[in-house]
Amino acid sequence: MTSTLTVRHLFGPGPTNPYPEATEALARPLIGHLDPQFLAIMDRACEGLRQVWGTANRRTLPISATGSAGMEAAFVNFVNPGDAVVIAVNGLFGERMCDVAARCGAEVVRVDFPFGQPVDAQKVAQAHPNPTIIAAVHAETSTGVRSDIAALGAIKGDALLLVDAVTSIGGIELLADEWGIDIGYAGTQKCLGVAPGLAPFTVSDRAWERRVENPRSWYLDLGMLGGYVGETSGSATRTYHHTAPVAMIASLDAGLQRILDEGLDAVRDRHYAAGHALQNGLEAMGLELFAAEGHRLPELTTVKVPDGVDSAAVRKELLEKYNLEIGPGVKEFANTVWRIGLMGPNASPDSVALILGALQDVLG
Ligand code: PLP
Helix, strand or coil: CCCCCCCCEECCCCCCCCCHHHHHHHCCCCCCCCCHHHHHHHHHHHHHHHHHHCCCCCEEEEECCCHHHHHHHHHHCCCCCCCEEEEEECCHHHHHHHHHHHHCCCEEEEEECCCCCCCCHHHHHCCCCCCCEEEEECEECCCCEECCHHHHHHHCCCCEEEEECCCCCCCCCCCHHHHCCCEEECCCCCCCCCCCCCEEEEECHHHHCCCCCCCCCCCCCHHHHHHHHCCCCCHHHCCCCCCCCHHHHHHHHHHHHHHHHHCHHHHHHHHHHHHHHHHHHHHHCCCCECCCCCCECCCEEEEECCCCCCHHHHHHHHHHHHCEECEECCHHHCCCEEEEECCHHHCCHHHHHHHHHHHHHHHC
């Protein structure tokens, strides 16, 4: 029996609708994970990832699991028990970092900021005299806020700067080398416009020299993954570590080529234009935005649910009547905030018009 799924407009916090090129790649004939044709695709995907990360790091690869595995890899490979790890928390994913770092034995120094506000680098700098790692989320998907990663790079001192770029990569400016990012992880299902399933990852040479000798994760051990993608010795000497998710990597490659063909600046301008048009349109409808002005992500807008409106009922009606998905807020904002994503191919004027029109209709 074949089941047919309704096509949805994925305007929530992710996954987004993929670029058509990324979807098409999933349907190509499967090839082996050590086939020279596949190794060429992997090489090109890693090169594409360097470009969207804004890095020349040799060690840039897609980890075979979702963004949270990228987060695990970032901590498990660089935290030794007792290391002081300063984590800036201004949303759910900063909180998740604290949990992951603690499980790796870190002495977590948590620096909290109100949800909806960006991270303040000076406050982070004052949290500990000599941390091993300073960590922050570039684009907090839970609140729609962008934090200034270059400012954290400027105060990191001897610490390694660890950054979550899950919702920024492929959507807004991301300059890993220029900003001093030492360890970065991301996801495919947001602005890269690819299905969920891979965690683009990058490591600077400075971080590499300080990595944990024998990390407590076999699957996420970057030392072993290095051989798998041939990043240190070239594709000729690639070694088996795990069976590469061939179709997903081909899809990532296709998505990346789509972005690079359009041009990184053009893609970012498209995300900014769509996000600002949506935010202006929502305000013109009399709605109030949640994230602090001047720090709003264009790709993920948070908007307050008007008083007296049933947040879940509106989302349900949008889905049933317009096949349009938006997300709820998180934690204490679950019923008082909506999250609207315009990521990858959805960062477009027609998506903006569709959301505004549908919301106007449902709100009456
Ligand atoms: N970090 C951020 C900022 C995210 O938005 C997400 C997912 O939405 C994650 C981490 C976790 O990624 P995943 O759900 O792909 O495991």
